[in-house]
Amino acid sequence: MISDPSPQPHRFHDGGTDTEPPDPDAEPRIVLERDVQGERELFRMLRRIGYRDEEYGELLVPADLDSFRTDLTSVPTLFTWLVPKTGNHLVPALLHDGLVDPTGQQYVGPPIDRPDADRILRRAMRDTHVGLVRRWLMWSAVTLATIHVGTPSWSRLRHLCYVLAADGTLALIAALGTVATLDLVDVVDWLPWMGERPWWLELVGGLAGAVVIPLLLGLLWGRFAVAGAITGIALAVLLHVTVLLAAVTVLYQAAERLARRTPLAAAVAGAVVVLSCAVLTTLLVAAS
Structure with a gap:
């Protein structure tokens, strides 16, 4: 407790x-x-x-x-x-x-x-x-x-059980989070706690599931059930933020690497991105 x-x-x-x-x-x-x-x-x-x-x-x-x-x-x-x-x-x-x-x-x-x-x-x-x-x-x-x-006091079997429980439940939570996202945008309709409902009700259902499902799966962590529940809920709630930050981080690191190795190519790529954004913005404004 x-x-x-x-x-x-x-x-x-x-x-x-x-x-x-x-x-x-x-x-x-x-x-x-x-x-x-x-x-x-x-x-x-x-x-x-x-x-x-x-x-x-x-x-x-x-x-x-x-x-x-x-x-x-x-x-x-x-x-x-x-x-x-x-x-x-x-x-x-x-x-x-x-x-x-x-x-x-x-x-x-x-x-x-x-x-x-x-x-x-x-x-x-x-x-x-x-x-x-x-x-x-x-x-x-x-x-x-x-x-x-692991720790020396654990047998190999106990250690393996802990690892499988932790990694398995977190992988399942990540998969359910992905499916929930697809459900929210009506690509699939697989999760009963979201279903075919107005988008805001599906969102509420998804958030509720992001709490309840990890709480239940955390029990598989045995003596570490509290840690399992907290980690699972954190993963479920922060999944989309983490994916977005990971994507931005990858782009940033790629830009840094390109600028360090080939500055001219980086300058050209930057100019292309800026020009493309300017053209896209102009087209969207004109179409509105």
């Missing part, structure tokens, strides 16, 4: 450095050094973060300041409008990066498996005043990553 205890920002504190001890009474200090590796922009933390978790006690991240690297909040470019790279969630995100580091040696504290690290992230975001919706969205996203990465 989703609960919302009061934030406790004092749980975070300055974790010190290799020469300075942690200071439980000082606020965390985020000091980063940029480290570009190829096309990846990573950051080295120059000071540790301390966090007193209500279940696992004192945690320090990272254990090794020299080797630890982070990409800050791990958010795909398409979704940075929803969850930016920085904000109130940055400190919890850095903490989480240390807890789930593949080496398993980038935090100081008791043994923590990945699902529990995800729950720590959620609690930590509460303590830094991250909004309720955003922190549950972020927790669901990292839970999906955990399902794919």
Whole structure:
């Protein structure tokens, strides 16, 4: 069940450095050094973060300041409008990066498996005043990553079941969203919750289905049912926005690549696009 205890920002504190001890009474200090590796922009933390978790006690991240690297909040470019790279969630995100580091040696504290690290992230975001919706969205996203990465405590069969449930339900939701779009524009009439109705009733029915269907499919995620429901609803509601942003991103990247490799061709292509738009606008105005 989703609960919302009061934030406790004092749980975070300055974790010190290799020469300075942690200071439980000082606020965390985020000091980063940029480290570009190829096309990846990573950051080295120059000071540790301390966090007193209500279940696992004192945690320090990272254990090794020299080797630890982070990409800050791990958010795909398409979704940075929803969850930016920085904000109130940055400190919890850095903490989480240390807890789930593949080496398993980038935090100081008791043994923590990945699902529990995800729950720590959620609690930590509460303590830094991250909004309720955003922190549950972020927790669901990292839970999906955990399902794919797995944890040593899972058998191969359990891991496979989790992956199939997660990927299968999300694929089904995406397919239903596509069919719902076709239903809305009267290309098909396959979804009973939309049917042959006025467009606004079909739209309402589609939105209702975008909530109810993922809620039911989320049950297939087992212990991660809440994450399944949240992820499914987010996918269903944001499907069209995501597709549109993906298309714009592809066009932008293609334009950048063309401009970098063949500037003249890019200039010609730009001129053709502008001229075509001008002609089309003129024709539409004349026809109105």
